[in-house]
Amino acid sequence: MGATRGHLPLIPAQDGWRVGVLFSESGTTVVTETEHLRGTELAIAEINAAGGVLGRPIVPTVYDPGARNADYLAFARRMLAEDDLDIIFGCSMSASRKTVLPIVERHNGLLFYPSMYEGFEYCENVFYCGATVNQTCLPLADYLIRNYGGRVYFVGCDYIFPRESNRIMQELIEARGGEVVGETYVPLDAGEDAVSALIPKIRTAAPDVVFSTLVGTTAQAFYRLYDAAGFDRTRHPVASLTMAETEIATIGRAACTGHILAATYMQTVDNAENARFVAAFKARFGADATTSIWSEAAYMQVHLFARALARVGSADPRRIALDPLGDEFDTPEGRVRVDVDTRHLWLTPRIGIATGEGLFDIVWESRVAVRPDPYLAATRIEESALDAWI
Structure with a gap:
C-alpha cells in the first residue's frame, strides 16, 4: 500500500x-x-x-x-x-x-x-x-518569577502530559519561592461551559500568571475566553509549552498578544x-x-x-x-x-511573547544547545547546559 x-x-x-x-x-x-x-x-x-x-x-x-x-x-x-x-x-x-x-x-x-x-x-x-521538560519548564519557571511574580494558577486537560507537566512546574515554582494559587483540570474534549468555569476561579485567585497545559480546541476556547474576560495580558499572561503560531492564527492574533511560549522553535528564529x-x-x-x-x-x-x-x-x-x-x-x-x-x-531553549503579527518576539534564548534530561535530574537550566557541545 x-x-x-x-x-x-x-x-x-x-x-x-x-x-x-x-x-x-x-x-x-x-x-x-x-x-x-x-x-x-x-x-x-x-x-x-x-x-x-x-x-x-x-x-x-x-x-x-x-x-x-x-x-x-x-x-x-x-x-x-x-x-x-x-x-x-x-x-x-x-x-x-x-x-x-x-x-x-x-x-x-x-x-x-x-x-x-x-x-x-x-x-x-x-x-x-x-x-524535554528541562528544555522548556526550567527556563520558563525562572523567567515567570523574575518578570511577573510567583503566584501561578495551573489549568490543564485531564491526561498524562498536563498532569505531569504541571507537577514538575509546581515543584520548580515552589523551589524558587513562588506558590501555586489554584489548579483545575477539564476533559480533553471539554465544551465551552466547562472551559468558561475556569475564568471566575482564576479571577478569584488573582494569580500573576496562568500556566496552561490545555491543548487542542479546549485551549483555543480558553484563550478566547481569557481575552473576553479582560485580563491585562501584559501583567498577567498565560504561559504555555504548546500554544504556537498556527493555533494563534486559529484563535485570533488580537486575542493572544502578550501570552508566553516556552519552546525550542519559533518562526522568528534567526x-x-x-x-x-x-x-x-x-x-x-x-x-x-x-x-x-x-x-x-x-x-x-x-x-x-x-x-x-x-x-x-x-x-x-x-x-x-x-x-x-x-x-x-x-x-x-x-x-x-x-x-x-x-x-x-x-536542543536550544527559547521563550517568546506573542505579538500582533501572530508570531513571537524571542525575549530569551539559551546561548548553547541543552542536553536532554527527561528524568529531570537537574533543577536549574545552567546544570543542563554544562555539557554544552556547541
Whole structure:
C-alpha cells in the first residue's frame, strides 16, 4: 500500500522506502497535528525532489486517527502487522504515544515522535524529537518569577502530559519561592461551559500568571475566553509549552498578544536554515501559513531518518534505531544532536511573547544547545547546559 495525502505524488510502494505517517487530520488536535503532517509532507517532498535516499523516494502510508486513542492503536497495528511497515512518524499527544508503544515494541518497529512532552520515558523503539521538560519548564519557571511574580494558577486537560507537566512546574515554582494559587483540570474534549468555569476561579485567585497545559480546541476556547474576560495580558499572561503560531492564527492574533511560549522553535528564529524552511513552507502551503514547533519538529525528524537511511542503506528498524545516536546536524531551530544515552535531542531553549503579527518576539534564548534530561535530574537550566557541545 502506498497511500498518500496532500501534495505528495503517488509513487508505487515497491519503488521506494515505505514509511507510516500517523497524525490526525480531524478531531480535537486537528490544528497541531495538521502541522505535524505538513512538516512531514514538506520534508518528504524535499528529499524526493533531491533524488530520494540512495536513488529511491520515501513513500508514505498515511492514516488519520481522528485524535482517538483507539484509532491510533488500530492504525499502528495495521501499519506494522498488515501493511508491512517498520518506521512510523506519528502521534502528537502523550496519550496517543503511550497507546501505540506496546504494539510498536511487539513488532519491533520504530516510532519517530515529534512533540515536546513530560519526560520520564525511555524506549529503544522511539526517537523523541521534541523538547524535554528541562528544555522548556526550567527556563520558563525562572523567567515567570523574575518578570511577573510567583503566584501561578495551573489549568490543564485531564491526561498524562498536563498532569505531569504541571507537577514538575509546581515543584520548580515552589523551589524558587513562588506558590501555586489554584489548579483545575477539564476533559480533553471539554465544551465551552466547562472551559468558561475556569475564568471566575482564576479571577478569584488573582494569580500573576496562568500556566496552561490545555491543548487542542479546549485551549483555543480558553484563550478566547481569557481575552473576553479582560485580563491585562501584559501583567498577567498565560504561559504555555504548546500554544504556537498556527493555533494563534486559529484563535485570533488580537486575542493572544502578550501570552508566553516556552519552546525550542519559533518562526522568528534567526538562522539561514530557518529562513529557507519558512520560505519553503509558505511556498507549499500558502503565503499566510506559519511554521511552528509542531511542523518544524516533524520536518526535522524526517531528515534525521533520511540521514540514517543513507548511511545504513536499509530501512531495517533495528539498524535505524542505532545509527543516529550521536548524529548532529543543522535544522531550522539550530544545530541538534541525538543524545546517545536518552534517545532525545540536544536542543536550544527559547521563550517568546506573542505579538500582533501572530508570531513571537524571542525575549530569551539559551546561548548553547541543552542536553536532554527527561528524568529531570537537574533543577536549574545552567546544570543542563554544562555539557554544552556547541
